[in-house]
Amino acid sequence: MTLTLQNPLDMHLHLREGAMLDSVLPFTAQAFSAALVMPNLKTPITTTDLALAYKKQILESATKSGYTDFMPFMSIFLTPSLDKNELQKAKLNGIRILKLYPKGATTGSENGVSEILDDKTLEVFALAQKLGFILSIHGESNGFCMDREFEFLRVFKHIATNFPELRIIIEHMSDRRSLEVIESYENLYATLTLHHISMNLDDVCGGMLNPHHFCKPMLKTKKDQQALLQAALNAHPKVSFGSDSAPHLESAKLSPKGAAGIFSAPVLLPALAQLFEEHNKLENLQAFVSDRAFGIYGLDSANIPQKSVRLVREPSIVPSKINIPFHNMGDIVPLFADKILQWRLD
Ligand code: DOR
């Protein structure tokens, strides 16, 4: 049995730089036509020039590994000092996504915004709205870790109400209470990861601690997982797939300051096919991994590499580790390492 997906899109992806980029990019480039690349590098992508240089790096890396049919969509990191002219320039250069991290909320968010609703930030939102940007937000408060997304919903509601023409994305939606909010506000949308629909907090610390399942926002309750899974299985009209695949070296994951992030890129489409098949919803996978994003982000398929991705229903084993050969940097442990999946990429 086979399954063919047209132009899969990953609308939330961490690719990193240098040797790490070279090692992780092929997993995405072989399975997706395009991906929205996050700007939280060590030197965050805060300007158009940095974004264009990063795009060039990504395209060169893809070409080196034989993929000339992959398109990175670039995003700009919203810092408190973001210059208005910079936004205009970004727009002229085809960049349409502005990414907001609350300061300190997650990996690489040190340069994020601490006063999200202050006048200066609201001015940036106004200009973003005028220029037709999409505002992608890592929506977490600094409260109790299981309630952070819920507590942040008031900020989403405030921005959505005050900027009705601005499309706003709740990135990596993790809490079932967010679903009601995207359903009540016309200009609010969300991305959903594989890990938040296939796991819950028990998979992090219900047995032995599993640092490879530690991410931000944290995996939540079974009820949250189930509600989010239903949204994915039914290809919720306001939800796009965004993996939030976030590679960290195994040494960083296992260190006492364990890094947040799940490296899911090597398993995404086979694991999603398995999950959708288990729930008799395979017919909705195309909409979840591609069609919804075309609508929500207003993408034009003429500007995206055309890709038919074939999956075969045959068991495949997920590698234990992905080695980064450059100067023996170390390994990255993928999601579902050593597990058998029922589908594989052709
Ligand atoms: O778990 C996460 N890892 N969440 C994020 O928001 C960032 C990401 C990363 O960059 O490692």
Ligand code: ZN
């Ligand atoms: Zn992310």
